[in-house]
């Protein structure tokens with residue numbers, strides 16, 4: 001398959017899986033905008049052209065948030081893509097508190113490829129928080145998300161200068177000691 005065919009197959013798979021989901025913003029943006037935006041940050045800002053990383057970015061929430069299984073991802077897209085998706089997938093059977101704690105703990109031990117997806121994911125979500133936050137999040141919850149994200153990002157440093165610079169600019173605007 002050509003790179004174009006692989007990417008379109010991946011986008012088609014993710015958009016089908018997320019077809020009923022919306023973001024939490026006022027406009028109820030289609031959820032697929034998020035994984036596609038994460039992949040776009042990786043190509044346009046981080047200058048990443050590794051196809052497996054871009055596919056994993058497009059697929060990164062399919063197992064966490066839809067009925068997709070890792071077996072399905074491996075069968076359709078191969079073990080390299082599946083392993084990156086596995087690394088960036090939270091176990092939704094755990095409490096939210098545990099999931100958030102594990103993200104901070106796992107960040108420094110992640111592979112380079114997973115760190116790239118994580119940085120782009122956080123950058124996308126923090127930009128969303130600045131521009132069109134979830135409708136039911138008060139200031140305290142937004143601040144908590146900024147503080148927690150910084151802890152995760154601190155464990156991902158030394159991976160991509162452009163994304164880390166953009167994240168630091170955001171942290172400086174929202175965290176007093178950043």
Ligand SMILES: Nc1nc2c(ncn2[C@@H]2O[C@H](COP(=O)(O)OP(=O)(O)O)[C@@H](OP(=O)(O)OP(=O)(O)O)[C@H]2O)c(=O)[nH]1
Nearest residue numbers: 022023024025061090096122125126128129132133134145
């Ligand atoms: N900023 C923002 N986030 C939204 C929006 N709609 C959905 N989300 C998702 O909400 C999650 C963060 O919300 P939380 O309440 O902290 O976590 P939870 O959904 O996992 O319980 C993120 O999931 P995640 O991908 O698992 O990211 P993360 O929690 O690992 O950062 C993010 O993608 C939106 O409109 N704005």
